[in-house]
Amino acid sequence: MSNSNQLHEDLVQIVGEAGLLPDNQLNRYAIDGIGPQAVVLPASTHEIQEVLGYAADNELSVIPAGSGTKLGIGVPPEEVDLILSTSRLDQILEYEPADLTVTVEAGIRLAVLQAKLTEHGQYFSLDPPYADRCTIGGITATNASGPSRLRFGSARDLVLGMRVVQSSGTVVKSGGKVVKNVAGYDLNKLYLGSFGTLGVITEVSLKLQPLPEIERNILLTFADVGEAVNTASEISGSQLLPTFLNLFINGAPLTDSPEPCLLMGLDGHPETVEWQIDSVKTIAQQNEAVGVGVYQGQRQQELRGSMCTFPEDGSATPIVICRANLRRTDVGDFLNTVLEMNDSSSWRVRAMGLMGNGVVYVIFSDFPDSEGPVEHVADAIANLRDAAANVGGNLIIESAPTALKRQIDVWGPVGGSFELMKAIKTKFDPVGLLNVGRFVGGI
């Protein structure tokens, strides 16, 4: 206990009382059931440097975080020393609307940023899970994305530059603030999706989009998956430019109903959107859609919200969330595998496919007992992973009960580039300070 008191005293010296999460709230940041020794919320880059220095001197590990929504992604930790949240670094640093770019501190919440951008008729086009709480730093560190990546790309297409505190405490920048930049190596790509293993992101410059004039959603319902998949691929190969094109298996947005359905976003100039709606109706008819609904206003927002929160773990009972990356032509077969799994299991399996990107979220839930039959679920995931790997894809586990994560590697195989990844981690974090052992291959 005295150690813990000492730790608190020392950290207060660096970040002040306001920079330390009260003990009774530490469980909010528990990872796989293990609470951290402390959660520090530095108010400046300098404080981050000090915390990292202190941690290095005292052989404590540090897990960088934003608001903590994706802390659970990764190999279960043996112990959790410090969680360093950038959530108090939450300012917009530079915003010139006519440049369609913005530079923010990493801890700013996406929702707060969007509210500011909306005032100027603009927005940041990523719509990842936990959008109400997650921070820009967290989004970039985890390379989080949502359905709109179909039209506007993922973080790797939208992040222009970053400032990062390295494990040594040195502050470095990558990229810049302009939309086109090939000066030096593109190290943004290295930090994106590195899950805090290479440094603490403190500042991010982003590319923005103008808000569309109008937004419409079309929900198509089908009698079977095959027709839905065919419709999606016909749309993908057409002149239509949907913002998103998501297929739901066994869990429709809002209604949660079992029949397959396709939710599509059409945004932009009114004439362009109207023409697309007509085209979609024709395609839907040809593919024997049983229901066609066009939505705007509040209903449209509700549908979209329900879609974006699909891969969130908000359940009181255990669930497993997997994400598969496939070629888009392999998604149909994969979804059929998912459906068969649902029919033959004692638990529920549902899926959402980002049809233009080949990304499929699969959610296992409603296990017969509260812990879930871990081994059987692990087998099912292994089978799905094989199904993805057999066609050149991969599957990672984003959320799962700890016992399950100990049974099956959440990241899956990495392939021939692993040695390089390991070398990068070793050079960037030679003392092994940052989110150690939780990334691919135990990096």
Added chain:
Amino acid sequence: MGSLAHNAPIVFTFHALRFTHEVYPMKENDPLISELANIVGSEHVITDSTSLSVYECDGATVFKALPDVVVFPTTPQEISAIVKLANKHNVPFVARGAGTGLSGGMLTVNGGIIIALNRMNRILEIDIANQQAVVEPGVVNLWLTQAVQDDGYYYAPDPSSQQACSIGGNIAENSGGPHTLKYGVTSNHVLGLEVVLTDGEIVEFGGAVEETPGYDIRGVMIGSEGTFGIVTKATVRLLRKPEGYQTLLGIFETIDDASNVVSSIIAKGIIPAALEMMDHFVIKAVEEAFHWGFPLDAGAVLIVELDGIKAGMQSQAEQITEIFNENNCRETRYAKDEEDRQQIWKSRKSAFGSFGRLAPNYITQDGVVPRTQLPKVLRRIAEISEKYDIPIANVFHAGDGNIHPIVLFDERDADQCERVEAVNMEILRACAEAGGTITGEHGIGVEKMDYMPLIFNPQDLAVMATVKDIFNPSGLCNPGKIFPTAESYAKLGL
């Protein structure tokens, strides 16, 4: 490059001295040559000086360095063997695509082997359903579009040199083009790479799917200017050809008027596929060379291209015409059909061809500034031109703030060369100070390494050096590029 004034090989003498490895002393009948011939066949090895001289520079022709030998492999295995051989003999090696680069990125500044990828020019796979293709690095950019256009698809990155440049070279430089405003640069269109690493190992990064677990090595490899290894295969995205285009050309009294148009279009929420500008100087040169019918006293020509779904495009074009008129547009031309459209683009892409008439040499700068800073930076460039009495023409990607000041000079005039160097430095400094960067699509190469400290401090550069050491520990793969030297800092007064 202070050495611009000197004759070619001298340019790189001090780079050679800085290189920590002993430069390979190539001999007559060197055993290395026969070992290379054993790998690729003697007919695919060049050693005579006349033929080698073709490989002494890229599109930035003022920078020259002769390689000792050029080899033309056809497989990753052959490249792997060449790379292993180079390591064994401690010889530098540099991959080369079509040689259209604009920053001297493929120069053998320490001599050594050029691994020319021209024979690896097959399109290996076209997968229309998945909208992707697998190509070898020597495939010419435009070939890919030509191969898929009948299916209604194209490859989006479109550097002005797309009729000649290779996709491997595009990947090394992370090339852009006029349409990157809407569609992004090469990095946004590459899914997977097969690479021969600097020790000869053959590895794949990324693949046919959008994401793979772990660090995005593919992303770091793209734009590494050939210093991390040699790309031997790439999986790239194909895009559906837009249903329609609307291409408008506006003639304006001043650059400021045209710049206001650019900002107003973006402010209206319209993201055109391209927004290209030419200044008075370029208009005059282009007009005199090609007679497009531009008024010789016009201050700026702006090309705006919309693409996508036809429905709604006409009303967007009308909005743009209104913006043109609000900003003193003298004349607006509309492309009535595809032929018209090609004509308009030809007038833009022909700009570079017209500079030969104006001066024996030119250097194309490639700075980027935030869109809103364009008028200010262009005025600054005019001042710099006047101050040093060096003509500068501007033709650029206005939509994303990527300017291409064309600095015109005669390399035989030592005094001019010195002034050109000062001009380059001041232009890039102005871009950096405006919140921009020193290169948007051409890369650093040897041409801009001295200016890297304008945008990156020593700590930033140290991280890049760390990453380079991981990929290229021997330093033999494309040495002498990207990183500034002690002399660079001195030159910048830092």
